[in-house]
Amino acid sequence: MTLSTRRPVSRVPTQVPAENGSNGTDGRNSVVLGPKDRLVGQLYIEGDLRVSGTVDGALEATGDIEIAGGGKVNGAVTAYNRLVVGSDASLIGGEVRVARLTVEDGATFTGRVSMGKHKAEVVSEPAPEVQPIPEPIAEPEPVSPPQDWGLTTPKRKKGR
16 A cells, blocks of 8 residues: 555644543553544554544554444454444455454444454564585595505616
8 A cells, every 4th residue: 555645634633532542441552543534554553443534454453443433444454352343334344353343233344254362463474495505525536556556557668
């Protein structure tokens, strides 16, 4: 995905809830994308995420993800705890990975779901296949016959 370098037109700032980006009573981080917010790309949250705006890209949160208030998400979603798609929200995703899922009556939902506890995965490249390096074959050193083998070279006669 590419990010746009075009700046949004000035407008009245969106009201930010007091709990946005702060630790709630249970000590977990909570982030809110408001109704006028738009995210293009990937977002990883350590904690909970509430989407009331538009997301074109992948979302991942270690806590809950709630898509509500007319929120629209188009992309893969991973919620390590719970995903809720509200009655006035839509999720058009490819891969949806959640521990628990709630889709309220009236919601729009499309995607392939895998459920169960998920742990944060560290993406690593596969180890390269190790090719053995052949050992060089040592050439045998020439052996000179010892003097006592009785080998003699014929003597030349003088005059020939």
